[in-house]
Amino acid sequence: MPEVLGSIRQSITGFLQRCGLQYKNVPLDETWYSECCQEATKRGHPMDAILPYMSVGVAITSNAYGHLTDRPTKMWICLFTVVCTCMDDTMTSGTDLVHVYRFNERFANCQPHEHPVMHALDGIIREVACHYPAPVSNFIVTSGLNYVSSLLLDHETKDMRISPQAPSYPDYSRMLSGIPYAYAYCIFPSTLPLQEYVQCMLDLVIVINHTNDILSYYKEEIQGDSANYLSLVAASRGLTKQSALRELVEKTVQAHHSILEFLRPRPEAYDAYVAFFNGYFKFHTQGRYKLEEIM
Template identity: 55%
Template sequence: MSITEASLSTSAADCDVLAGIRHAIADFLQHCGLQYTPTTIDEELYNKCCQDAINRGFPMSDEDYSLRPYMVIGVTMSSIAYGHLTNPATRMWLCHFTAAGICVDDTMKRQQDMENLYRFNERFATCQPQGDAVLNTWDEILRETPRHFSPLVSGFITTSTLDFISGLLLEYETQGMKISRDAPMYPEYTRLLSGLAHGFAYFVFPPTVPLLDYVQCIPDLMFFLNHANDILSYYKEEIEGDSTNYVSLLAASRGLTKHEALCRLIEKTVLAHHNIVKCLKPHPEAYEAYASVCHGYIKFHTALKRYMVKEIMAEKSLL
């Protein structure tokens, strides 16, 4: 076989793989009763959130180490995914929380300022300056959690955030580690730490919703939020050649092909969604909050072109 023939064969195989991913993701959305809806970002709200960040002294320069590149994601999360929250101050807080969290995540991936990241949790616990503008911002935002949530829920959000930092550091220290088939739960462990799902699960329910109406669905909700993101991100990650995503780690730990791992993850995530729906049905306010976030979470991925949802949904002509 000539080099040209081999390249064409590889290209065709890659196209088949990507088509299979698009088909699987489209099926995932259908099985959850979710539809693709073209969504745009609220420019007025974006400008308002950026100005608020500037007024508060958050790092918002045009340099690399700044919240500015991440504000569009924060605005999209707070206004589209969690747009049902009626308190404007809480939505603004959630925008800043999301933007700062993604900025911290990218800092770790660039291996930038790792010394301060290692000391974040210690400094947070002892109320010490973080030694870094973005981490100081993250610290400040996290300390405001009790203004928006009950003491118990604030505690869950805070510990989830500190676990997020530990999860990032764990990923850093285990780079290149061979994934053992004798530790099939390890990918889930690392995903729970680094996904912030515990916090984002509690963000779903406004303070007016009694805890007893929804607390039993939190484990399924954490699973859904983490892995819906993994599923919707996988197409772009495969195109980018990312071999460290959750689907790839799951495949390695279970001795599966990546497509088999994706399909199994989709099956479990759909089940988690239906468990949540059944659990919340008797409680209308909690159910409506989840329904809004569930549809909004898909719109969040749609609004950000990086996830390529429009291309994915064209696979099944659902546009």
């Protein structure tokens, strides 16, 4: 295990250096935390279920989306994150899963949900058009709905053998589960024309998903998680997890620098992305991913 941890540390350190990031523990914004709790309570969200995940939503909005000036939009991102994280942690097995299976149909038909977390997510997704114009709002909605489907996909495939004949499957699964399109479109102010940044959308998706995969890998490895993205990649391509991690670092660094090159002549989009990327890393230092244990 010490060798494995050393390899993980080396990969993460290399990733940070090549992206110009420096590890620094950032405290949670307690004022923003209080505001978000008050807003969730005011909306009637099920606080008993979602409160344990409030810090995740607060951390991502105060760090990765702190550059956005529209406070209601940041609140939306926070609550969306909180509810989705809650679902991922608490609704992927047992009787709650029945409600997840019914979510998209009930959402499409404007039918009430029998579970308070599902009800909260429904309202949050419907609200997105208040914060972003079409087609951006459309992409965010479909990303949210795909996330719900990804929970079902994980359930349906939990005993599935990963085939080396389908090496792209882990990427397909991750595109759904990471909600990357929603988080990518949210980087940019709603007033910024789509054409300023849309051509680098796939690279943004790579950066969002795989920065998380890289920085959460240590936590998942010590917890014995064998169903994460890197484990699936390793299984599908006959690699060790450490080799898969090194390749993923390379892919993510390249995507990051491609984004910077494309956005450089577009200062508003460039500044938004740089602020997001630096903040997205800070989000990963706030306890949930246990990076302080190896940095």
